[in-house]
Amino acid sequence: MDLKERFLKQDERALARAISWVEAGKDEGKELLRSLRKHTGSARVIGITGSPGSGKSTLTDKLIAQARKRDLKVAVLAVDPTSPFSGGAILGDRIRMMQWHKDKDVYIRSMATRGHLGGLAAASLQIVSLLDAYGFDIIFIETVGVGQSEVDIVRVADSTLLILTPGQGDGVQAFKAGIMEIADIFIINKFDLPGAARLKREIRAALELGHTVKDGWELNIFEAIASQDKGLDEIYNELSKHHNYLKDNNKLLTMRKNRARFEISSLLSEQLRLALLKKEDSFIESVLNGELALNEAVKLVLEP
Ligand SMILES: Nc1nc2c(ncn2[C@@H]2O[C@H](COP(=O)(O)OP(=O)(O)OP(=O)(O)O)[C@@H](O)[C@H]2O)c(=O)[nH]1
Ligand SMILES: [Mg+2]
Known part of the structure; x- marks a missing residue:
């Protein structure tokens, strides 16, 4: 049996292998993902973001437990478990993961933030698509909402939870980072x-200054x-x-399209970055001394 067949028979080792291929940016991974795309589209993708700790x-x-009570198959992709802000997070996550170890309907995967050919966000979303094709009903993406790529990932989730905590000046901070909007x-x-009740009042007030309804969806604080x-x-x-709201308003396909568009664009920008890195030395001076116009330089970068 080849990898794809084993994958579709829900062999967890095949899933792990597929994910490593995608993580490493291998062409085999991209081809496998292409052939699995037609099996995607039924998972709910939920982003969980908030500051470290x-x-x-x-x-x-606890949300895994909620989903399991309803007999749903759950996957978690933890995108930033190595946050430099919170020591011991990896150990803590390991301990938590262990309690689900025996449950074959729970799959938890951490992703290192460094060393992704093609970019972290692109790799994460490709993995989400793999998990979707595999047959998970719910996919949680847990990520610290600090870096741009982390914010981008949750931006394309179907539903995004923003976790705020008292005593961190979160109310004001979050607005600055523009994360409230997602x-x-x-x-x-x-x-x-x-300070929790006060924070809640602050967030409520901040929402009322901006908007308490997002594209027809009423924003609530829990x-x-x-x-x-x-x-x-x-x-x-x-x-x-929220899932029903998306379904009733025909937004689920839009969300999937947004994810695919984002997969393409992040891969594209990463490849452009690499292409520029490779070539810029040779013509950067020509741009500086006026031998080369900017559009000519761009043309050179795009040439294979
Ligand atoms: N007092 C209190 N502590 C909590 C609560 N929820 C979580 N904690 C504690 O807060 C600490 C951090 O929790 P985590 O779940 O690891 O937080 P995180 O956001 O995943 O952290 P990073 O992944 O490191 O960014 C742990 O010691 C938790 O036990 C809560 O509702 N109240
Ligand atoms: Mg964590």
Whole structure:
């Protein structure tokens, strides 16, 4: 049996192999993905973002439990487990992953942020497509909303949860980073800590200054204590509500198209960056001393 057949029979080792091919930017990976595309389109893709240590992994873990209660097959792609801000995150994530180890309907994969040929965002979304083709019903993408590529990844998720916590000046910070606009559901996690109610009021006020409705979807703020499994029923219900909203308004295909467009454009920009890197030395001085016009330089970069 070849890899694709084993993959479609839901052999987890075939999935792991396919993911490594895609991660390494191999052509075999791209070809495999092409042949699997027709099997994609049924997974719900949910982005979970928030600052380092805000409780993304803890919350994701409880959402896995919610999905499993409903007998759904769940995958998690943790895109930034090696965040330099939070020591010990990898160990913590490992421990959490272990509790799902025996459940064959839960698959958790961490991605290193460095060394992706073709860019992190492109690789992540290709992996999401693989997970979709494999047959997962829900795919969570957990990522720290700091770097541009991380923000880009959740931008193309069907639904995005933004996790805020008290005591980090999150309310103001998040607005600056422009991340509020991509959130569909706001969560104030660590509601057991002081300042949570105030943060909620601040976020509410900030939303009212901007908009409380995003493309016909009403933005709501939820309270959670993820570490105590509090507030998770409401959050899961809201996710289901958002999914139904997307379905009823024919937005699911648009979201898939956005993801595919983004896969193409991030690969393209990465290849352009590499092409420029390879060639710029030879003509950068010609641009500087006026021998070469900018459009001519660009033409040279695009030449194979
Ligand atoms: N007090 C309190 N602590 C929490 C809550 N949720 C999570 N934590 C704790 O916050 C810490 C960080 O939680 P994680 O789930 O690892 O956070 P994260 O956002 O995934 O962190 P990184 O992946 O490192 O960015 C852990 O010690 C959790 O136990 C909560 O609701 N209240
Ligand atoms: Mg984490």
